[in-house]
Amino acid sequence: MNGVSARSGDAFFLNLRFLLIVCVFATNALEPLIDASSLADRWYTWIFMFHMPLFVWVTGYFARPGLKGETGVKTLLQIMVQYLIFQSLYSLFDAAFFHVQGVHHSFFAPYLLLWFLASHFCWRLLLLAMRRLSPSVQVVVSIVLGTLAGYLPFEGTWLSISRTFVFLPFFVLGYHMTYEKISYLRNPRFRAAAISGSMLLLAAAVWTSAHLQTGWLYGSMTYAELGHGEWYAGLFRIGIYLLQLVASSAFLGFVPFAAGWLSRLGSRTLYVFLLHGFIIRGAAAAGIFAYIHTAFGIICIMVTACLLTVLLALPAFKRAAHPLIEPNVDWLFTHANRIAVHLPKSRGASNPMQPKS
Template sequence: MPRIFALDSVKFFLICLVILGHTLGFFIKEKTLSYGIYNFIYLFHMPLFVFLSGYFTKSYGLKSVKMWISLLMLFESYILFDVLHRIPDMLYKNINLYSLIEPSWSLWYLLSLIYWRFSAQFFSLLHVSKWIILISAVVVGLVSGFLPIGYGLSIQRTFSFFPFFICGFLFSKTDALLKIKAINTIISVSCILISLLLCLFLVNFNISDIVWGGKPYAESIFGLWHSLVYRFLFFIVSSLICVSVLNLFLHFFSRENIFAVEGKKTMLYYVYHTFMLGFIFYFIEGTMLMEYPSLAFVITPIVIFFLFCISRFSIFSWLTNPITNSVRFLKNRGEEK
């Protein structure tokens, strides 16, 4: 199957939004214009990322060595960077046992990806309609909010974003992308602009509990049943924006370009950007600079450019899986002898 460069370009666009969203998160304390942009980003960037993760997931089967190696590599990256994130807390703070099972910052995604890819091997064995599986996944995503589980082991988030992963996985072998591309781009632009304007207009509406997907309904500020309705609406609105974004990229970024090249390295951008942000905000937190959310639009390009530069050096990619890469190196060296 030929590589679809538009999807790689989308991945790079999304990782830039991840970095911007995390940067804005440091500044936003009041309901401002920046808060509206922040809400808009979170309405779709992770759902679309999860969809693409599902789209690129292979159904190797439970007995496949490739499948287990891919999961172990994800787990290795998760453990390594989770430990690195916790070092400052270990040195300067008291750590309780529950905090240890909560993934550090953005690393929840790696843990959830392990769950999703493992579950995908089961779904590939089912001989039922894709729509039945997808509807079941939506039901699971909605009902999971009633479970008394939160951020621990990223279980609630795994269920919350599960429908998007299953959608990408199930429709990767269909002509779904062709149908998305067939949509008039004016409709896509209109959908995106309307969503953005609504987020800017409803700037006083706190949607964090909805779009983060990490809290059970009982802990949400909206209450039990309202949270259920809002999560369902989130699925719908997010899906519309995701389809619109895909449509535009399939139209205008169909050829290989610098964004598509960098889109293949999103893992590197994902695991390293938090350290850069942590370093930057260590120096500016508590200063007058924190009063200017617009500074996020300056910091984000700097971080992206820095990550672009270090991605030129293979050592940084190698360090995302040092154990696995060391074993491979020793194995290849032994075979050469």
């Protein structure tokens, strides 16, 4: 979510990133209504089939130019500072206004949407740890880790450990993705087939919303929390992976390739991501969702989410919120580098804070 390269095909991934942040805003706006509205529940289930796997995938794609060296270290520091700032802000607002039930006010338990920052930090470290493995082996290892994570003997939300491992395969796949590998989507027949497939999944959501436990799509719950203590529960995770891959591939048919205003908005999705939670939680605390009972109301919520996404992605918001959203961490990098220089090291060891080739 930090930094954009000038690689060929970036426009497609920026367009995708903006469409996905619209989906993130929409699902969070629909969540308070899913128990009261079958329409909201079906839209919610359909979007959850693909939006988080794809968001992690596109984040992995944009991580590639800045995973290693000085840029990689600075990105890790910035993610850490962002997390500390917004975990503090959301926790303060929650204690004063939002009062969301079941929230642990701790830096070790990310506040709702902030799990993504904690997991993004860990995905980068895990990928660095696997850098000597071939891409195919990295994917296999990440799938194994994601499957085994469900057997953890404690609550999966702590440190976002469950989501970190469950969505790791998508980050690895995104990191090794190139424009050439998805260029076949330019073919009108492929795009039509993909869009048709996505619409079929939306129709299927009418059935799956009643039979599919959404906790499987969240990735934040262990198998025990999902009510499956069987030794073979990991097979269900494999099935969910397949569903998410199909749904994600189908949604790509909606994404335009051309650079334009959508791409420019897509370069500022971090602002939407970190700020939209205040709007959703504020609306819930004000009781606005209690007045939404009809299909027309659900549609209004979706349209409003789209409009607010565009608003938060405008340059004016970036100028106003830039110091908070993308804090300068050069001072922290310099300080950490000075400490690293004075750490004892073995003969031939290099400064770990210096860029590597």
